[in-house]
Amino acid sequence: MSSEGLAIPMTAKAAGYPWALWRAQLLTILRLELKRNFFKLRGFWIYLLAFAPAVIIGAHAATSRGRCTLEEDTTILAGIFEVFYLRLGIFFGCMGIFTRLFRGEVIEKSLHYYFLAPVRRELLVVGKFLAGVIAAIFFFGSGVTLSFIFMNGHFGAAGRQYVFGGPGLGQLGSYLLVTVLACIGYGSLFLLMGLLFKNPVVPAVIILLWESINNVLPAMLKKLSIIFYLLPLCPVEVPAEGLAALFTVAADPVPVYLAIPGLLCVSGLSLYYAARKIRTMEISYGTD
Amino acid sequence: MAVYKRTYKPYSGELTANWTRFAILPRYSLATLFDSKILIGLLLVSLLPFLVAATIIYLTNNPVARTLIGLRGESILSIDNRFFFQLLKIQGSLAFLITAWIGPGLVSPDLTNNALPLYLCRPFSRVEYVLGKLSVLVLLLSLVTWIPDLLLYGLQAELEGNSWFTKNLSIAGAIVLGSLLWITVQSLLALALSAWVKWRIAASGLMFAIFFVAAGFGEAFNQVLRTYWGHTINLVYLINEVWADLFGVPTAVSFSRRIGDPRSLSVPVGIAWAILLGVCGLCLLLLNRRLTAREVVR
Amino acid sequence: MAYRADELIVFENVSKFYGDVLGVNRVSLTIGPGVTSLVGPNGSGKTTLMNLMTGLIWPTKGAVRVLGLTAHDPERFFRLVGYCTQFDSFARGLTGREFVYDTLRLHGMTHKEAVERTAESLERVNMTEAADRKVAAYSKGMRQRVRLAQSISHHPRVLVLDEPLNGLDPMARAESMALFSTLGKEGMHVIISSHILHEVDRISDQVILLNSGYVVAEGQIQGVRDEVKEHPMQIMVRCSLPGLMAAKLFAQDHIMEAKLHADGRGMLIRTRDAGRFYTQLHEIVLEGDIELEAVAPADDDVNSVYQYLIGSEGATV
Numbered sequence: 001m002s003s004e005g006l007a008i009p010m011t012a013k014a015a016g017y018p019w020a021l022w023r024a025q026l027l028t029i030l031r032l033e034l035k036r037n038f039f040k041l042r043g044f045w046i047y048l049l050a051f052a053p054a055v056i057i058g059a060h061a062a063t064s065r066g067r068c069t070l071e072e073d074t075t076i077l078a079g080i081f082e083v084f085y086l087r088l089g090i091f092f093g094c095m096g097i098f099t100r101l102f103r104g105e106v107i108e109k110s111l112h113y114y115f116l117a118p119v120r121r122e123l124l125v126v127g128k129f130l131a132g133v134i135a136a137i138f139f140f141g142s143g144v145t146l147s148f149i150f151m152n153g154h155f156g157a158a159g160r161q162y163v164f165g166g167p168g169l170g171q172l173g174s175y176l177l178v179t180v181l182a183c184i185g186y187g188s189l190f191l192l193m194g195l196l197f198k199n200p201v202v203p204a205v206i207i208l209l210w211e212s213i214n215n216v217l218p219a220m221l222k223k224l225s226i227i228f229y230l231l232p233l234c235p236v237e238v239p240a241e242g243l244a245a246l247f248t249v250a251a252d253p254v255p256v257y258l259a260i261p262g263l264l265c266v267s268g269l270s271l272y273y274a275a276r277k278i279r280t281m282e283i284s285y286g287t288d
Numbered sequence: 289m290a291v292y293k294r295t296y297k298p299y300s301g302e303l304t305a306n307w308t309r310f311a312i313l314p315r316y317s318l319a320t321l322f323d324s325k326i327l328i329g330l331l332l333v334s335l336l337p338f339l340v341a342a343t344i345i346y347l348t349n350n351p352v353a354r355t356l357i358g359l360r361g362e363s364i365l366s367i368d369n370r371f372f373f374q375l376l377k378i379q380g381s382l383a384f385l386i387t388a389w390i391g392p393g394l395v396s397p398d399l400t401n402n403a404l405p406l407y408l409c410r411p412f413s414r415v416e417y418v419l420g421k422l423s424v425l426v427l428l429l430s431l432v433t434w435i436p437d438l439l440l441y442g443l444q445a446e447l448e449g450n451s452w453f454t455k456n457l458s459i460a461g462a463i464v465l466g467s468l469l470w471i472t473v474q475s476l477l478a479l480a481l482s483a484w485v486k487w488r489i490a491a492s493g494l495m496f497a498i499f500f501v502a503a504g505f506g507e508a509f510n511q512v513l514r515t516y517w518g519h520t521i522n523l524v525y526l527i528n529e530v531w532a533d534l535f536g537v538p539t540a541v542s543f544s545r546r547i548g549d550p551r552s553l554s555v556p557v558g559i560a561w562a563i564l565l566g567v568c569g570l571c572l573l574l575l576n577r578r579l580t581a582r583e584v585v586r
Numbered sequence: 587m588a589y590r591a592d593e594l595i596v597f598e599n600v601s602k603f604y605g606d607v608l609g610v611n612r613v614s615l616t617i618g619p620g621v622t623s624l625v626g627p628n629g630s631g632k633t634t635l636m637n638l639m640t641g642l643i644w645p646t647k648g649a650v651r652v653l654g655l656t657a658h659d660p661e662r663f664f665r666l667v668g669y670c671t672q673f674d675s676f677a678r679g680l681t682g683r684e685f686v687y688d689t690l691r692l693h694g695m696t697h698k699e700a701v702e703r704t705a706e707s708l709e710r711v712n713m714t715e716a717a718d719r720k721v722a723a724y725s726k727g728m729r730q731r732v733r734l735a736q737s738i739s740h741h742p743r744v745l746v747l748d749e750p751l752n753g754l755d756p757m758a759r760a761e762s763m764a765l766f767s768t769l770g771k772e773g774m775h776v777i778i779s780s781h782i783l784h785e786v787d788r789i790s791d792q793v794i795l796l797n798s799g800y801v802v803a804e805g806q807i808q809g810v811r812d813e814v815k816e817h818p819m820q821i822m823v824r825c826s827l828p829g830l831m832a833a834k835l836f837a838q839d840h841i842m843e844a845k846l847h848a849d850g851r852g853m854l855i856r857t858r859d860a861g862r863f864y865t866q867l868h869e870i871v872l873e874g875d876i877e878l879e880a881v882a883p884a885d886d887d888v889n890s891v892y893q894y895l896i897g898s899e900g901a902t903v
Contacts, residue, residue, distance in 0.1 A: 021661070021694050028691045036677055045494075049501065053508055060512045067514075080508045088504040092497045099489065107400070107487055109675035112642055113736075116671075117692040118664035201492040202326070205388075208500070283642040284604075285673065 025119050029127030030134070037100060038135040046096065046135075049089040050143035053080050057147050061154035070155050070162055074171075077151045078236035081144065081175055086230060087211060090140050090182045097136055098190035099200045101128040102278075109285045122275040129191055129271060136183040144179050148172050171235040178233045185226045185263050188270035195277050226266075229259040309412060313420025314427065321390055321424070330389060334382040334432035341375050341440050349447035367444050372437060372459050373535040377528065379437070380470050383429045384499065390428070391478025392491030394421045399486045399578070408581040418479065418575055425475035434467035462534035470527050473564050480571035483578035499523060516553040523567070526560040533557040589618050592654035595639065595744065595775060600648035602634055608799040609634035613648075615794065615804060617777065621770035623786045624779040625892055626796035632779040633672060635796070636746050639777070640669040652744055653775075665693065668742035670733050670750055676721045682732040683708065683717040686739050693740050707739035708732070710765065712758070726753035734762065744775040751782055763789055787888040797896045810891050817894040818842050819860040820884040823867075824852040826877035834870045838862070854884060 037043070057077070060068075105111035114124055152159040152168060162168045189207070193200040211227045222228045232254060254262070321327055347354050348367055354360075365371060398404050407417055441460050445453035477498070481491045502521045509518030519525045532539045539554050595617040602609035610631040624632045637643045638650050641657020650656065655663045676685060683704055690700035708717045711731040721729060730753045738745060747766070751759045759782070767789040770776045780786045793810060795802040803810045825831055832844040832853055840863065843856040857863040860883075871878050884890075 018661075024694050025692060028688075031691075032688055036679060040679070045497075052505055053512075056509050056512050063513075076511050079511060084504045084508045088501045092493070092501055095493055096490070096497075099493075103489060104487070105677070107489070108677065109673050110677040112671060112673060113677070113689065114692075115642060116640060116664060116667075116669050117689060118661045118694070119692055120660060199489055199492070201489055201496070204493070205496055208496070280644065282644060283637070 022120075022123055025123060026127050026130070029119070029124060030131050033101070033128055033131035034135065037104075038097075038131070046093055046139050049093045050139040051146065053084055053089075054143050054146035054150060057150040061150045064154060070152070070158060073151050073155075074236060075238065077147060078234065079238045080147065081178075082231065082234055082238050085140065085144060086178070086182055086227060086234075089143075090136070090179065091186060091208060091211070093140060094132075094136055094183060094186035095190050095200075095204050097132045098129075098187045099194040099204070101132055101191055101194060103194040103198075103200060106285060112283045115283060121278045121281070125191070125271060125275045125278055129187065129274075132187050132191065133183055136187060137180055140179050140183060141176055144175050145172065148175065167235070174233060174235040178230050181233070181260065181263050182226070182230055184267050185230075188267035188274075189226075192270045192274045192277075195274050195281070223254075226263065229254055229263050232256070233259060310416040310420040310423070313417065314424045317394065317421070317424045318427070321428075324390075327386070327390060330382070330386050331428070331432065334379065334386065335436070337375060337378045337382070338432075338436040338440065341371075342443060344371075345440060345444050345447065349444070367448070369456070369459050369462070369535040370537050372441070372463060373531055373537045375437065375440070376433065376463065376466055376531060376535075379433050379467075380527065380531075383432055383470065384474060386428060386432065387425060387474040387478050388492055388495040391425060391475065392482045392488045392495065394424060395479055395482035395579075396486050396488045396491055399483060400488075404579065405581045414576075414579050417579065421479055422475050425478065426471055429471040429475065430467070433471065434464050437463045437467070459535065462531070462536075466527075466531045466534050469530065469564060473523065473527070473567055476568050476571035476575075480574040480578075483575055516555060519555045520559065520563055523564070526555065526564055529555060529557050529560040530564065533560075591651075594618055594651075595653070595777075596651045597635075597638075598649045598651075600638060600645045600650055602631075602638060602643065603646045609643075610638070610796075610799045613801050615801065617775060617792075617794075619770070619773045619775050620791035621766060621776045621778065621789050623790040623793045623888060624777060624796065625783065625786070625793055625888055626779075626802075627896060629798075630796040630896075631799040632796055633748055634799075636669070636671075636748050636777065636779065640667055640746055642669075642671075665740065666743045667746065668737035668740065668744070669746045670737035670748065672748040672752075674726070674729055674733075676729070678722075680721050681718050682713055682721055682724070682728075682735075685721060685732060686736045689736050690739055703739050703741075707735040710738065711735045712761070727755060727758055730754055731758065731762075738769075742774070745769060745777070747776070747778045749779055749781070751780055751785065759785060783889040783892060784887070790888065793888055793891065795892065795895055802895050803891065807888060807891065808886055817885075818856045818858050819863075819886070820890075821855045821857065821860065821863065822852060822880070822882050822884045823855060824879040824881075825871070826851070826879075827874060828853045830874050831870055831876055834874065835863075835866070838866060851879070 038046075057080075102111065105114070115121070148168075148171075152163050155162070159168075163172075190200065190204065193203055197203060211225050214222055214225050214227050217225075233256065344365055345367055347357070347359065348365060398407070404417075408414065438460060441456075441463065445456075478491070478495060481494045481498075482488070485491050485494060503524060506518035506520070506522040506525070509521075510516055529539060531537075595615075597613050597615040600613045601611050608631075613631075613635065624635060626632050634643070638645055639652060641660070641663065652663065653666055655666065657663050680688070686704045686707060687700050690703055691697070693700075695703070705714070708714050711734050713728065713731050713735055716724065716728055717732075721732065724732065730750065734747070734750060737747070745766075750762060750766075754762060763785055766776050766778060770789065770791065778786060778790075787807070790807065792804065792806050794804040795810070823831065828846055828851065832846065835841045835844055835855065840857050840859040841855065842858060843854075845854040847853055855863065864881075867878075867881065870876070885894075
């Protein structure tokens with residue numbers, strides 16, 4: 001075996017152009033992360049979070065037999081999306097997926113293998129983030145789509161007319177857009193928390209409680225949450241009920257042309273800070 | 289080695305009683321836990337409801353004190369079963385935060401660092417191990433639930449008079465039984481999750497997820513299927529039903545429910561009990577499966 | 587022999603503190619090609635030094651350069667450096683083959699190249715048969731060997747090995763030491779830390795002794811031994827007339843002790859001046875017509891140097 005330290009044979013393109021090398025390494029990181037962490041039996045809790053609503057909506061579709069109206073079901077679907085998917089499912093799903101990307105590797109004492117590879121650490125952050133986003137969007141996007149299909153499908157021709165001839169497709173597009181933005185927004189936040197905190201659950205719970213009380217916060221404080229920018233993008237408004245309605249504070253929603261770039265900017269900043277943080281990170285696997 | 293040279297002799301002195309051995313675990317666990325500033329903070333915050341309630345009880349029974357602070361009228365509140373029910377609800381939430389903070393760290397580090405065989409290779413059983421870990425949570429959660437509540441009960445009885453004590457013994461029973469049930473459910477759940485995921489942070493997250501997500505999913509279930517059985521996976525709802533029954537308090541009626549809407553009905557209290565006890569049983573089964581001194585890799 | 591800067595591993599006044607705890611302090615070292623042993627008791631700073639060398643931790647003060655590069659340039663640095671750490675842990679669910687293969691793909695290798703090199707490195711450490719089993723089912727020695735395979739799979743120029751013989755049976759240890767020796771002779775920088783001093787001694791070209799975060803001694807073993815003046819050299823001599831030789835040697839002022847062996851054919855000499863001893867030995871042998879069978883230093887090894895400079899703590903003889 002030669003030990004002269006000759007350049008490792010690579011594809012001709014990668015040897016000359018770093019972009020090609022980075023692409024190859026990025027794809028490798030994506031493949032590794034998706035293979036190791038996702039689409040495994042031990043990740044069944046993500047499937048539960050993503051598809052459980054679709055299952056019960058499917059059960060409802062199979063058993064309702066004209067006991068409900070399209071309008072009622074549309075509002076219920078909107079409520080499930082805003083309350084369950086946005087505030088709980090995607091939140092906890094992203095928390096589990098993204099905090100695991102780095103903090104999980106530190107716990108398992110396997111992060112040093114990445115640090116000892118000829119991969120820029122910033123590229124590692126990007127690769128792991130993309131893997132997490134792909135997985136989160138796949139699961140929750142599929143769950144939302146299935147829920148939508150089941151909820152509208154059992155109305156037969158009326159349902160089809162609503163979807164293809166009415167606002168249905170637009171609503172589905174909005175739900176998917178919000179899902180994608182939520183995964184990106186929460187994902188970047190939790191990835192950063194996984195790098196900054198030994199126990200990212202503590203700040204995550206604080207954020208959860210903060211987002212939960214967003215309705216009743218003053219207008220100024222409302223703006224300091226991801227949910228405030230996502231809710232206006234939802235296609236169907238869900239009115240607050242009961243006591244919650246009494247305490248809800250109305251605030252001017254952020255326009256779409258500001259909300260989407262704003263969210264993407266915040267995510268970009270989170271990733272930038274994560275990339276800066278990882279450059280100086282040291283491997284120190286203390287006991288948990 | 290010649291027999292006469294063998295100077296080693298096993299220990300032949302006095303042994304502690306077998307049933308006290310499990311107490312080694314809480315002794316060391318508590319010493320470690322109280323290094324956590326967050327736990328100290330949570331315990332202090334958990335004392336606040338007790339202090340506020342004690343103040344209310346005192347003012348309610350002391351017209352002079354009420355006058356001195358400028359409160360007019362008969363009394364602030366009626367110190368009855370509703371009062372203790374609401375107090376227990378608040379303390380129950382704080383107890384949950386304490387459990388979610390310390391519970392996951394009790395078992396998972398032992399599994400992650402392969403410390404379990406070190407316990408089990410000694411005359412120390414898995415039952416004693418679980419009892420030891422459980423006692424940490426039971427002790428701390430008791431300090432923020434039924435113990436201060438019984439003190440408040442005693443205070444009210446003292447200020448109100450002896451007849452109050454005997455007339456309201458059911459409240460004391462409800463406090464103890466309700467608290468112990470909630471402590472048991474939370475503690476076993478925390479230990480089971482801690483043993484299952486082996487990662488303290490994941491177990492913490494799972495604790496919160498189980499409570500919040502289950503509640504949300506249960507509500508979604510009810511809305512979609514126009515029923516009330518979704519509440520059966522909402523542990524907070526179930527324990528509230530049990531407490532309401534123990535304290536003899538009617539459950540709150542939602543403002544928005546329509547008459548005849550099945551979503552406004554409550555889960556029968558017997559079912560609530562059965563589910564809570566079932567959760568405890570499930571947790572014990574999980575602990576039985578996970579807490580072994582060996583690991584088989586296929 | 588003079589080496590260029592891009593052929594050396596250089597520590598320039600490096601210190602590393604973990605809060606108030608000292609890792610290493612004011613370490614200045616130059617390590618050339620060949621096999622270098624890092625020797626010291628537990629907590630002396632061996633792993634800290636290796637982690638500093640490979641960028642897993644950053645120095646509090648000073649700078650580390652490996653073949654002219656730093657770990658801040660990982661794309662070039664880690665093509666040249668391989669590190670088999672002390673961490674006996676792996677990502678979940680991997681087989682031995684996947685573990686090595688995945689690392690090579692991170693280097694930018696094609697699938698075909700990665701497969702070939704994976705097979706080659708696994709063969710090198712005798713792990714081909716077990717390669718397709720899950721790492722979680724491996725014994726400690728197998729896990730050690732698969733980590734070794736991973737660290738050599740990309741043909742690095744610098745190989746850092748933190749206690750690579752841990753968990754290996756004697757046969758596997760001998761094979762590993764032979765491998766390290768071969769790599770050292772081919773011009774690779776092989777840095778090994780180990781507590782099994784007599785094995786490390788056989789293949790090491792130079793030694794670095796550490797104690798409590800400081801470099802106590804460094805260089806070739808014989809050179810280090812020569813400088814330990816307060817401990818006289820011990821030399822084993824086997825000859826036909828040890829008694830006569832001892833009597834003649836005692837006339838010399840640099841001889842401190844001569845211990846006769848029970849078999850009557852050998853003795854252990856302690857001398858303050860080994861050079862003079864060897865010169866006078868010839869004269870004594872010729873004058874006394876003594877048959878000389880063997881002459882060998884008895885403490886010219888890592889273990890002895892360790893004992894003299896650091897003490898008996900932490901060594902496995």
